[in-house]
Amino acid sequence: MIASLLIANRGEIARRIIRTARSLGVRTIAVHSDVDAQMPFAREADEAVCIGTAAARDSYLRQDRIIEAARGTGAQAIHPGYGFLSENAEFAEGVVAAGLIWVGAPPSSIRAMGLKDAAKRRMIAAGVPVTPGYLGEDQSPDRLAREADAVGYPVLIKAVAGGGGKGMRRVDDPSAFAEALASCRREAASSFGDDRVLIEKCILSPRHIEVQVFGDTYGNVVHLFERDCSLQRRHQKVIEEAPAPGMDAGTREAVCSAAVKAAQAVDYVGAGTIEFIADASEGLRADRIWFMEMNTRLQVEHPVTEGITGQDLVEWQLRVASGEPLPRRQEELAITGWAMEARLYAENPTTGFLPSTGPLATLRFPEGPRIDSGVEEGGEVTPHYDPMIAKIITWGRSRAEAAACLARACAGVKVWPVRTNAAFLARAAAHPDFIAGRIDTGFIETHADTLVPTGEPSPAVLQAAASAIVPAGGGDPWTALRGLRANAAPSRRIEVEIAHRPYLVDLAPGAVGTRLHNGILFVEGEAWPVGPRRADHVAGGGAGDGAILAPMPGRVIAAVVEQGQKVAKGDRLVVIEAMKMEQALLAPFDGVVAELRATEGEQVSEGAILARIEGEA
Template sequence: MMISTLLIANRGEIACRVIRTARAMGVRTVAVYSEADASALHVALADTAVLIGPAAARDSYLRGDRILEAARASGADAIHPGYGFLSENADFAQAVIDAGLTWVGPNPDSIRAMGLKDAAKARMIAAGVPVTPGYLGEDQGEARLAAEADAIGYPVLIKAVAGGGGKGMRRVDAPGDFAAALASCRREAAASFGDDRVLIEKYILSPRHIEVQVFGDGHGNVVHLFERDCSLQRRHQKVIEEAPAPGMDEATREAVCDAAVRAAKAVDYVGAGTIEFIADAGEGLRADRIWFMEMNTRLQVEHPVTEAITGVDLVEWQLRVAAGERLPAAQAELSIRGHAIEARLYAEDPARGFLPSIGRLEAFDLGDGAGIRIDTGVRQGDAVTPYYDPMIAKVIAWEHTREEARVALRDRLAGATVWPVRSNAGFLVRALEHPAFVSGTVDTGLIAREGDALLPPAEPDAAVLAAAATAMVQPGPLAGFRLNAGARCEARVLLDGQAVTVTLGAAAERPAAPYVMQGGQSWTLAPWRVDGAAAGGASDGAILSPMPGRIIAVAVEQGAQVVRGQPLVTLEAMKMEHALVAPFDGVVAELDAVTGGQVAEGRLLARIEKDAA
């Protein structure tokens, strides 16, 4: 029996994406929302919406009891968890089933089986799936873990047993660094998952992240929908994903995809899931150099690239399988068509250490046109708040060839308008232009190695400023000039064949402020510029909180001597840790930070004074 009313226990772009498919299938939708999301896009798109609590996720989107109450109140007969939040919470899945509702996801036993990395690896070994060399033991003593790391051989990777999303993961290159990395990993794991146990893995020096989309039904059928390459990562978070994987020959594809199906069958998997592998690509992709890492028992952020190359709507499959139907297609009916690349557009400032950027999206335009799919949960005028993940959109390009898809995605991101909230669009453009990405030989360490080379310039160059001046002084004759209803006038000029956009914006909280956009990067022009003192590098030594958050570590005391770059205070905000560092050598003259304390944006946390010469 098909689902009639579906509650989406999530927010943002994934909630909007699920609503679109449900509507196309004639399924009524229910959104849930926090007080911060009362005017959010997913609320507007759903047939009905229910308030479930305050802004903080722990008081709303992570409250399974309130979500079940919303389902009962709205008449929902099924719950789709999206990704993140409660999507891989076996207890919540069981509570949904116990309430007599349809759970759009794998059975709770499968979630538990794959939820703990050590147990999952043991199960995979038994199923004949190759796994990365490492230590999965119960002895969690520091001495035993250090000894196992020595035996495996450095570098090693410490990973939280209950981890995910890049949290609770540390690379260690030498024995002397092990204790500090272990303590940091355990602290983050305990805070994020309530479980500080870890495992140790061999760190692969030329790693590529290859994952396989699998799908099972309640009748014993399991298929794969081929692989994705998610190797371009920053701090273990995926940045750009693509399908199929560059350089994957048919024999290797068959081997890794067959291993993924065996893995799914080993836990009687039902629904959409992803088997993640690590490949040692020092000699290219080879079947004997690809090992199981973990399984994600949910729909992945990057699922659109798989949809693009297979023509399958994975959410539709989820709903049909949850309703008891068989898989809509057999393995022999699935094939790869063309190439797709996805970029995650974040509200963050690469020039300030990728600090999340919050505020109102006075301008938000990602363009339109064939071959590009935009999955987003925000509109122009919406606010990016400090309460949730800062991803504001996924931009997905599909073309017949990889190079065509790469160019199409690069060009769309280069023309993106996001202001005054900062975005990583310019960073993504540079990543797509990097020779390693162009050649399809990216490994997971590329961004860490390249560092500043991938960052857009902090200031526009002289030629851009000259074009901006021309556009502001003589806007009339320039192509593209227009006065918008939103009181923004824009002018576009060509600079070395690339469009430079100059916008005179009128925001409620500031006077008309001109800003320049080129290659996805935005710069506010003086005298309206706001310097990034809050990033921890202010010239006067003031260390300000860059956004609302919670202090999780204070590494210095008042009066202590510090050196440039030394961590002072670590702030947790928008699901990430942000280390605020000393801007120069000196002494801690002021310190107003206490571990566990909540701080507002702009709050003075410390002040560093230079040593007297």
């Protein structure tokens, strides 16, 4: 077994690798940027080395500094995790050239699967079914347009070197092809330095099915069954599960065997994932599942495979890299139960999933599920790296049980003041169509109206907020009694402020005080600042009342107007900056700046009132 391991990554995956390495008696070394010096992964490693400043290009992407750190600390091997340099063949070669063990795919395999067109040609030669399309060298717009016509619309234009949903466009009509092609090429050139594209048939009821494969240095390759990653938003995975719903034994055998063939075709060693696209219009069928691409690394969603197989995939990686054969033969692997994973992100679904950064004054997870997280309460979500807070992983004896556990877990998340997608995840996991397995990659878009919170407190939130301030109101917490009649229970109308807006709530009879956490009410994965109504608010305030609220935590970089100034609808009022993005807040209608609270340079929390516009009489 490897004696010492440097982890060329950060956050959640670094902690995950440290956990398994420690159980095997392997000494661990973390590398970190200056802003990550106090992150949990840097503290938990046996040794930590700073390799640069916050920007990834100056730290986590610096191959020379990572290898230098490995040499300086006596590390025997380097594990790249996922992201950053995990699929960089040059880095893998540099690690090996430095006399170190590379815990990852061979550089030749990374290269073979790195370009989509070359990978598909290799798969065709290996007898692996691929999506109908065009992979030719002729990249002229006329030739690509003709090939799209031949494939049949709708089609996908994909960057040859693409990934993560970048450099991809769906085209439904020939008249839109030229513009989509030009846009795709610009994005591909900017993101990957390569503007070449391929054409694929667009599957109208697509399911994203992927198979976990593993190879060793003795030529053995096995699969650890499939995962379904169909719940996506903008081509980014949201909820993953294993096994895939609706997968029968014959189809599973076909797709998993194809995945093993794909891995064998590139002499694969280590953990990898073969990704397939399935036409699910008539359910999952072996003749309607096609190879898309291979990820030559460990995947973010690997815990669901661990959940159904009982295997530690990081341990497998370390054993294979140490020269051992695979820990299990194919016939020794089986599926037990069902596992699901949801990705908890620092983002606000009510503002179009804008990123949310700042301190994690509160970060609490319910008991029961497996939580893989890179941060902790009292820490911070910075704008420098991926905004994932945690992976929430549940297991059940059935799919229904796993989904119910996941919905409860997401609803029980408590995070403040950073905003998260917890309520969105809870709604998705509890949606009747999800529970029934009626899913495809368009699920979230189709059900957006019911999945995305509106930003307005629900009746349950209003009641909970009103009851929460009852004990704080003294002997007479309500301010008015309305609708009294003989023999009827009195209605207690409570004036309460929720998320910086005033509301009048008729408190239900028998309501008791709800517990607040430092002035914050947590309901079904959402966080609501709650308190008694402030005197400077007008009862009934809400949408359309002229209040200008900060859409995310950030810094005020300009207050463009002055109190008392006349403004027209669409005029810029305040400009805030968050995650290196500027956002101008505009006047919602013609009027006067009745109130201006924004101060240049001030840090503001999401939902803070920055200004208020009153319409002219």
